[in-house]
Amino acid sequence: MxxxxxxxxxxxxxxxxxxxxxxxxxxxxxxxxxxxxxxxxxxxxxxxxxxxxxxxxxxxxxxxxxxxxxxxxxxxxxxxxxxxxxxxxxxxxxxxxxxxxxxxxxxxxxxxxxxNRFKPMKNIINIFLMILPNFAAMAAVLGVFMYVFGILAVSLFGDVFVEFAELPSALFALVQAFSPDSGIIRPVMAVYPHAWIFFLSFSMISFLIVTSFFLSVISAMVHKEFKIASNL
Amino acid sequence: MxxxxxxxxxxxxxxxxxxxxxxxxxxxxxxxxxxxxxxxxxxxxxxxxxxxxxxxxxxxxxxxxxxxxxxxxxxxxxxxxxxxxxxxxxxxxxxxxxxxxxxxxxxxxxxxxxxNRFKPMKNIINIFLMILPNFAAMAAVLGVFMYVFGILAVSLFGDVFVEFAELPSALFALVQAFSPDSGIIRPVMAVYPHAWIFFLSFSMISFLIVTSFFLSVISAMVHKEFKIASNL
Amino acid sequence: MxxxxxxxxxxxxxxxxxxxxxxxxxxxxxxxxxxxxxxxxxxxxxxxxxxxxxxxxxxxxxxxxxxxxxxxxxxxxxxxxxxxxxxxxxxxxxxxxxxxxxxxxxxxxxxxxxxNRFKPMKNIINIFLMILPNFAAMAAVLGVFMYVFGILAVSLFGDVFVEFAELPSALFALVQAFSPDSGIIRPVMAVYPHAWIFFLSFSMISFLIVTSFFLSVISAMVHKEFKIASNL
Amino acid sequence: MxxxxxxxxxxxxxxxxxxxxxxxxxxxxxxxxxxxxxxxxxxxxxxxxxxxxxxxxxxxxxxxxxxxxxxxxxxxxxxxxxxxxxxxxxxxxxxxxxxxxxxxxxxxxxxxxxxNRFKPMKNIINIFLMILPNFAAMAAVLGVFMYVFGILAVSLFGDVFVEFAELPSALFALVQAFSPDSGIIRPVMAVYPHAWIFFLSFSMISFLIVTSFFLSVISAMVHKEFKIASNL
The missing domain is CATH 1.20.120.350 (Voltage-gated potassium channels. Chain C)
Structure with missing residues (x-):
């Protein structure tokens, strides 16, 4: 007691x-x-x-x-x-x-x-936690694609370019290549004129995966609103 | 009179x-x-x-x-x-x-x-004012994360890199690091090979916070549409 | 006849x-x-x-x-x-x-x-035409802000930096400053340590205006869907 | 048997x-x-x-x-x-x-x-496949615009700038020009002061086409939610 x-x-x-x-x-x-x-x-x-x-x-x-x-x-x-x-x-x-x-x-x-005490911040943090599983899913799918494209990049460009000589470095160079102004793509294309096919496919697939992620979370959110509305 | x-x-x-x-x-x-x-x-x-x-x-x-x-x-x-x-x-x-x-x-x-007299502009300005609280909330959450990552960056890289020697400069360097092509990340990774974990976590968390902000405002807007629709 | x-x-x-x-x-x-x-x-x-x-x-x-x-x-x-x-x-x-x-x-x-004959392309072109007025509205609001910030930039930094010496050049430099990695901001901040307030306000306001535009078109689209649904 | x-x-x-x-x-x-x-x-x-x-x-x-x-x-x-x-x-x-x-x-x-076995990943991949036709439509419309602007760029700037001397190189330079900080636009504008009209139109049209794509997929998704809701 x-x-x-x-x-x-x-x-x-x-x-x-x-x-x-x-x-x-x-x-x-x-x-x-x-x-x-x-x-x-x-x-x-x-x-x-x-x-x-x-x-x-x-x-x-x-x-x-x-x-x-x-x-x-x-x-x-x-x-x-x-x-x-x-x-x-x-x-x-x-x-x-x-x-x-x-x-x-x-x-x-x-x-x-x-x-978390202020309502709009709580809102943001709740959404942050809500989208984490979808984000992890996107990261996994994107990870598979990046791994494959990384290995491809090493096989294709690794002999000539230091940036693509090893897998981790190649993955970093791929991330850099997202920025169209990066100094990575032009030198590669000077040696391999068809390299743009590689970089364009990679950019487009990444763009589509990120867009899919956005849509999946927007979809989940609209779905929730419908549920709230139907319960009224 | x-x-x-x-x-x-x-x-x-x-x-x-x-x-x-x-x-x-x-x-x-x-x-x-x-x-x-x-x-x-x-x-x-x-x-x-x-x-x-x-x-x-x-x-x-x-x-x-x-x-x-x-x-x-x-x-x-x-x-x-x-x-x-x-x-x-x-x-x-x-x-x-x-x-x-x-x-x-x-x-x-x-x-x-x-x-403000033209309808579509009025619309944009109204939405601008409507999303201000959510934006402030995002700025606050992002601010906490940036402050913590800024201090981390000073502790981790401050001894070697001038950009990370002081907190304000480190925060600016972190903002620059959002651009994957920036010249900030590569030199840091040359000295600290595991620095990519730091930059990747930072980018992903920032991305998630900004995405949460977008979703919170889209959600608020869809919610409003449901209310308008249910009042018809 | x-x-x-x-x-x-x-x-x-x-x-x-x-x-x-x-x-x-x-x-x-x-x-x-x-x-x-x-x-x-x-x-x-x-x-x-x-x-x-x-x-x-x-x-x-x-x-x-x-x-x-x-x-x-x-x-x-x-x-x-x-x-x-x-x-x-x-x-x-x-x-x-x-x-x-x-x-x-x-x-x-x-x-x-x-x-235009293929349905998904027709869809894209129709949406393109539908969002034009909202885009023009955003461009006008953004234009007012950019004009004011451009004049501010000339008054504040024009004496020291060639990029900000004249209004058109200053507007271009402001657009460049959107990219956090641009070489515009650091030199300005070396001379005017508080310049980050200027650039941060400008970036945040521009971000909010563009976000408002996105929301205005998403809102219009959801509104249309509600109308279609209520007519069923 | x-x-x-x-x-x-x-x-x-x-x-x-x-x-x-x-x-x-x-x-x-x-x-x-x-x-x-x-x-x-x-x-x-x-x-x-x-x-x-x-x-x-x-x-x-x-x-x-x-x-x-x-x-x-x-x-x-x-x-x-x-x-x-x-x-x-x-x-x-x-x-x-x-x-x-x-x-x-x-x-x-x-x-x-x-x-694909984990639900959120399946979700992302399904959305990925769902938006492919819309993405192809956007790519086609964007392709027409880029082809026209590429030929325009060669005609306008090709005599002076190596980057715009041939069509493929000009298309690549246009993609680079999306990044406002790129070193492509300033030299061109030094020779042709009105080149900003060209680059601004190109950026705005591309922005509108990509936005239209986003809206077309969000619209399709909201439409689907309405169908699901009306079947309940």
Missing amino acids: NIVDERSKARKVVEDTNFDYLIMFLICMDAVVLGLLTVGFADVNFVTTLFLLDRLCMAIFIVEMLIKMYAYGPRFFKSGWNVFDLVVITVSSLPVASCLIVLRTFRLFRLLRYV | NIVDERSKARKVVEDTNFDYLIMFLICMDAVVLGLLTVGFADVNFVTTLFLLDRLCMAIFIVEMLIKMYAYGPRFFKSGWNVFDLVVITVSSLPVASCLIVLRTFRLFRLLRYV | NIVDERSKARKVVEDTNFDYLIMFLICMDAVVLGLLTVGFADVNFVTTLFLLDRLCMAIFIVEMLIKMYAYGPRFFKSGWNVFDLVVITVSSLPVASCLIVLRTFRLFRLLRYV | NIVDERSKARKVVEDTNFDYLIMFLICMDAVVLGLLTVGFADVNFVTTLFLLDRLCMAIFIVEMLIKMYAYGPRFFKSGWNVFDLVVITVSSLPVASCLIVLRTFRLFRLLRYV
Whole structure:
């Protein structure tokens, strides 16, 4: 009974509006601090202060997580945003090896949780999440085509052009070739006059796949509107 | 009663079609004059004439505003276009310090009021205003992502590449990296072979956010059509 | 009665499928001939033959027009495609001064008339014509903004940068600045660190105007579908 | 009766889930092998192994086709995917002359068949196939315009600029001119100050044609949704 009591007390704390504003303020301050840390000020004291502020924010966020987990128990994991926060904070507070220091920046994605409070932003983020599966599908189909065209490009142009000598480089060159003004296509066509067939097919297929993606999401959205309308 | 009489007389003047055409003509002339003032003619007399014409237009616009405010009284501020005109004219006639002279150009935005008379243009401007909140939401979400990726870029590439040494410069370089043909990505990848993961994630997330914005406005528009259709 | 008789005979000729195929074949041949004329063959006889073929096609097209006008009388001008043909042929057969020789190429637009026979192409051309007023509206609104931003750019950057010294050049530079990778923005920002506000506002407003155009045409199209659906 | 028996046995084999997984695994392995073959390892034995694996995959695919054709008889050709497989495998196993070796890469398109099993990918591929006729129509209309503008460009700028000296090169330069930052337009405008009219018309017409294509497919899709909704 004591635990239940303490839990409900903890819940009161984390559900308090002021607590929420405090966390929101700390995330914003943390964003500014991390931004300032990239500047490289001459004043060592100032940099140390910034660094300490950053450590402090991180500590508070970890404590916040622990309180929330204590307050809600297993139900904590039912909220997608809580899991999001937990992952973001865990990743950003991994033991700070030199190459992992950048991960602390991920904490700033918590800003999205507060951004989510305003209706048009929530709308955008919801649509963002809704179109993710379709986007992954497009990426997979586009991936197959790019892989095939990449291998083709290496076989066709790899002997003469350094850009197409290896597969990763060739894939990058293909992405560059989307921009019609790129300096990739003209030299290739000077050696292989029929190379335009290759680049044109590639551009057209990519264009069609991306257009198909747009249509699939527009279609899904119109479909949803019809459902909403028919339920009225 | 005298004032009421004068007010209704003033209202008759400003609501007269010819008065309207006169103002419209003056705005167009002002647009041409401001355009010609950028040319830098050798003939000093001509430039002085242009300058005087510009001053004259401004004076007439201020008088027009005063008459309108007198004619309508407080109701003047109920029309969005009147407020728009007032702001534009006030801003463009601020005491002309050398760096503020450019503000007079804002007067030309009054052209939009007359553009608004033709139905398809009115349509475009209405949609423009309708999608502003969604656009602001997209800008905010995109802003959070760009800020995080900007800080990441400074931490990751800032030591080696001048473009990524400071946050504002890094943000600009990220915008440039949208164009696949830009000269930013290749040198970075020569030093950090895995940098493509960073740039690809950034491009894909930005693409998804912009697509979400498009879908949110298309969705809002289809929703409106359904409402119109159900009211028929 | 003789004239009526001759007219109906003429109408039979021009409405004959074979006559139609002949004209279609001649237009296609003319397209090939005009294409070959750009190559500049060494063989003078061949070039002369091509040139004569081109003259011949033109002569036949003029005769075709005259027969059609005779056959249909004033009703000839009721068909949009007939007027289109007449304008195209008149323009392309104007007395051939050296700088007007290029106008003969306009005859090839007659291909569009035959392209129009296949349903999906007809669909595209119809939509093309349907969105023209909205496109003109967008061009006008965008034009006002570009004019204002062009004058602003000349006032702000014209003293230092040649690209912004005059209005037409500044407008072109603004169009170039749409491409984030362009070499225009960085040098300007090196001198005026706040220039990004100018370029960002310009890009965002242009983006919003173009998006508004897309939405206005999508909206018109969805509206049409609702009308079709409600009539079923 | 023996043949019928054997056919149904063969059908059991090819319809077995494990057989399907085996083929799927082989296609994926083949994709990796073909990718590795582009790397050019120093170890000759490894390359030979890869090459033999590739031959083996091809042999198995041919056997698979033969079994399937035997199992289904003429009904084999009723499935679009079977025909697709047959074409892809036939093309990719043509007698390997040096310039045709690249065709073996087409075998990888068989990956699309398996990609097709996941609903969102199937959706994308279906839309891809659905919009193909509209895309072809757009390509034809755009083709007519580009041909005319290409000939115009050769006539107008061909004497001075190498890029516009011949039709194919001029068409490529026109595609490049879509990118406003391209180095094509400025030099042309330095010689022909009115060239912007040409490039602007070309860009606007191309923009309108592509927009018309988008609208035609969105329209078709909304139309389909209305049909689905009215059948409910």
